[in-house]
Amino acid sequence: MSGTELRAKMAGDQIIAAPGIYDHMSLLMANEVGFDAHYASGYWGTASAMGEPDVGIAGYSDFIRIFGAFAAKSKAPVIADADTGFGGIANLAHAVKGYQKAGIAAIQIEDQGFPKICGHVGQAVSVDAEEMIARMKVAVEARGEGDILIIARSDARRTEGLDATIDRLDKYAENGADILFLEAPQSLEEIEQAASRLNKPVLVNAAHGGFTPVLPPTDYQKLGVKFVIYPAGAPLAAxxxxxxxxxxxxxxxxxxxxxxxxxxxxxxxxxxxxxxxxxxxxxxxx
Structure with missing residues (x-):
């Protein structure tokens, strides 16, 4: 599934709710139920395939092998984590091209430094905004005439506060991000405020056990959110x-x-x- 299909779904009025897929059995279950998109998380992909924590241990070759295989079998567009781009700007460009070639619909790039860490364990630190802006410019250039969507995730909420994080996301949008991922907002008011101030589609991470309130998709839609991912519900239940x-x-x-x-x-x-x-x-x- 390509980004073209996901773009078409974005044009609709309804929120896009993407459950987490972490192995092929979970993917088959999600396919059977039927969703507008599926979300391939670095945290759960690493946990399932390697039994390791989400601290940058898995690299590009691991992610493209796992997530590319998901895209080949998925009945819905796959949104896939790419951490910070797996290294320098050459690594990031290579990742964008590789994800696009694999049929992944949207690539998620975050503004943490290396080594990154899961945004819901209370340790994430963001790089300077200018470094992430450079990542956005490189990602857009690497996409070329392709259709993969670029998701810019900011983890700055914990250390810089909500206003600074919204300002960051706004800059990322100005430099090519198609979707803005506000990681770890801590209240419904924060989510609504961000969605009202940003002029690109906003994505929220409804991670069971994390910092953000977990709600049904329609409740997030009322707050102005366009995308919500549920990465942890299925693997925790399993x-x-x-x-x-x-x-x-x-x-x-x-x-x-x-x-x-x-x-x-x-x-x-x-x-x-x-x-x-x-x-x-x-x-x-x-």
Missing amino acids: AQAARNFYAGLKAGDANGEGAGNFDFGEMSRLLGIDDVVALQKRHDRA
């Missing part, structure tokens, strides 16, 4: 379900403390087993 099963099995309950199980036959279907069986039958290899 982790708890897995822990329930493991704890139950250890205690002698093969059904995992009464936790419900997704239907195995349905999972096999989502993974494409019916197509494989049909192929084998067509070629007498069943």
